[in-house]
Amino acid sequence: MPRINKTSDLAGRLKKFWDYAPSKNLIYLISQPADIFYLLGQEFAPDVFLTIGPKKSELNLFCPTLLADDFIKKIPAAVKINNSRLNEEYLLKKNLPVAINPRNLNGEFLLRLKKSLGRRLHFYNFTDNWRMIKDDGEIAIMRQAAKIIARIVRQAWSLLRRGIKEKELARWIVTEIEKAGGEPAFYPIVAFGKNTAWPHHRSGETIFTGKGPVLIDAGCRLNGYCSDITRAGYFAYGLVPDKLYLKVYETVKEAKNAAEKFLKAGKTFAEVDNLARKIISAAGFGDNFVHGLGHGIGIEVHEPPQPRKDVVLETNMVFTVEPGIYLADKFGVRLEDTILLTRKGPEILTFK
Template sequence: MSVTTQDALAVRLDALRKAIAAKDLDALLLTNITNIGYMTGFSGSSAYGLVTAEEAILITDGRYAIRVREEAPNFTPIIAAGSGGYIGSLQETLTARPAIQKLGFEADHMTVSQHERFVKDLPEGVSLVPASGLVEVLRLTKDAIEVAKTRRAIDVAQSAFLSVKHLLRPGVSEREFAAELDFAMRKNGAQKTAFESIVASGPQSAHPHHSPNGRIFEVGDFITIDWGAEVDGYCSDITRTVFIGSDADVTPKHREVYATVLEAQRMAIAAIAPGKNGQEIDAIARDHIAARGYGEAFAHSLGHSLGRTVHDGPGFSTRSQDFILKPGMIMTVEPGVYLEGWGGLRIEEDVLVTEDGCETLTSLPNEFEALGG
C-alpha cells in the first residue's frame, strides 16, 4: 500500500508531538515558513502554526483562505484580519486555551524585536521557551514522497543543463549562460531555481561561490557550473566543471587537478553508510586532496544536507563528528580545488543514504570533458 502525502504529514505531526512532550512543553509555535510547509503541506508564504498534544492550528490570512483548507487538512485553519493580525489571532487562540503556559518557539528563526512583541502581546501566564531544531531534526530524514520529489528536482536540473550545454563555448558570457540555464529549469518544470546559479570561468573559477558576470568564455578555461532546481518544495544541487578547448589545449595540470577532485569524491561516496559521522566522510576526501598537494586549496566543507532548502541541515565537514548518517538522508558530496590566478573546479553529486550504503541520485557524466574550442 503506497503512502499518501496526508499519511506522511500525519506521521510528521505525530513525531513532532513526541518531541514537544520530550521538551515538557504545552505547545510549540511555528513561525518559520519552511518548517510550516514541511509540517502542514501549506505552500503559502505567511502563516503561524500552533501544535499541542491534541490540536494543530494554522493561522494565516485571507489571501490563503482557500489554499489552507485544500493543502493542510490536518490543521484547523484560523483566518487572521490581514497579515498584520496574526499576533492578535494567536493571542485569542491562546486565551481560549489556558492550559498552554509553556509555549516553545523557534529561537533560531525569531528576531529580538519579534520576541519582544510576542512577550508583550501574548496572554498573561504564557511563557516563551526556546525550542530550536525540533522540526529541523525531522526534516533531515526524508520519506519516500520527499525522495521522489528530490529525484524530480534533480531530473529537471539535469535536463535543463543538457539543453543549454551547447552554449559552453568561446564567446558566450557567464551571465548569458546562467540566464539560459535558469530559464531552462523553469521551462522544464521548476517553480524556481534552488539558489543563484554559479557560473565561474577561467581564473574566476578559483572563487567557490562566484556570481556570474560579463566575462566571456575562452579556450583554456575551466568553467564550473553549480545549479539546482526547486520542484514541489524540494531542491537539487549539482556541480559540473568542463574544459573549453580541444584535447590539444588541455594541460597536464588540468587533468591532474580534475582527477584529484574526482577521485576524492568517489572515495567519499563509497564510504557513505548509516552510522558514519560527517567528519570521517569529509576526512576521506580532504586527506586525498591533501596527499596530492592541494590541501590548502580545498577550503570548504565536503557537503551538506539537501531538502526543502539547499542547505537543509548539517553535513560533511571537519566539525561534524556529532552528525551521524541515517537511512533517508539526502546529502551533497562536492569536493573542490581552487587555485588563485589559475582557476579551480568542483564536482557535486546528490546522494541518498540507504540501509547499507548510499545511492547516487544525480546521473550526469562527471569524467573530464573538453568541449572543443
C-alpha cells in the same frame, strides 16, 4: 509528476514530530516557512506561524493575510486557521512552556517573546531533526528534481561555444528548468576562466574564449523540493590541458569518490568530511578546500545535516557531496552530486 499527499503525510509527519519532540507538555511554535511547508504542504509568508500542542491533535495556524477559499481547501482539516497575527497573549493564556527553533525567527518578535514568557521560553533545534529523514513522497520528488537538473546541466555543456557569456548560459539553464515544470533552487553559477576560483561566483559578462576552465553549479526546485549539481571541466580542443588543472581535477574526483564509497548509515558526516579533506591535504591543497564537503538538501537547498557536525548518518537522508579546490587568480574545481543514503548505500540522484 510526483506530489505530496497532504492529508496522509500530515498524519505521518506529526507522528515523526512527536517522536522527535523533547517533551510532550509544551506548545511548539513553528516559525520557519520551510518547516510549515513540510507539515502543511503549502508555502506561506514569513509572518505566518503554526503552533502545535499541548494535545497532539491541536494545530493552530496564525495567518494575518486573508487566504483564498481554494487555498484554504488545500490545508488539512485538522488545522485551525486564525486570520490574525500570533501574539504573546495567546501563548500566555496557555500557561505552558513554549518551545521554538530560533533559526530564521524574526529578531524583534523573539525579543518580545523572551520578555513576555521569560523562563517559559525554551530553544530547541527540534525541527532540524525530523526534516533530515525523507519519506517516500519526498524522495520521489527529489529524484525527479535531480533527473531534471542533471539533464539540463549536461545539455548546457554542449552549448559552450566561443563568444557566449556566463549570464547567457545561466539564463538558458533557468529557462529550461521552468520548461520542465520547476524553478531554480538558486540562480545558476556559470563561471569561465579565473572566475571558477570563486566558490559563489555570480554569473556575469565574462565571455567564453573557447578554451580554459568552466564550472556550472545549478539546482532545480520541484513541488517544493530541491536538487543540486556542479560540474567542472577544462576545454582544450585537442591541446594538452593545463597540468596543474588536471592534478587538481583528479584530486577533487578522488576525494569525492572516496567520500561516496565511505558513506553508510552509522557514520558521521564529520567523518566523511575528514576523509575527503585528508585526501585533498595529502595532494598539497588542504588550504584551498575552503568549505564543507556538502550540505543537507530538501525543502531548502541548504539544510541539516552539516558536514562538520557529528550528525550520525541515517537511511533516507539526502545531502550533497561537493569537494572543491580553489586557486586564486587561476581556477577552481568543484564536483557535486545530490545523494540519497539507502540501506544498500549511497544512491547518486544526479548521476544521469
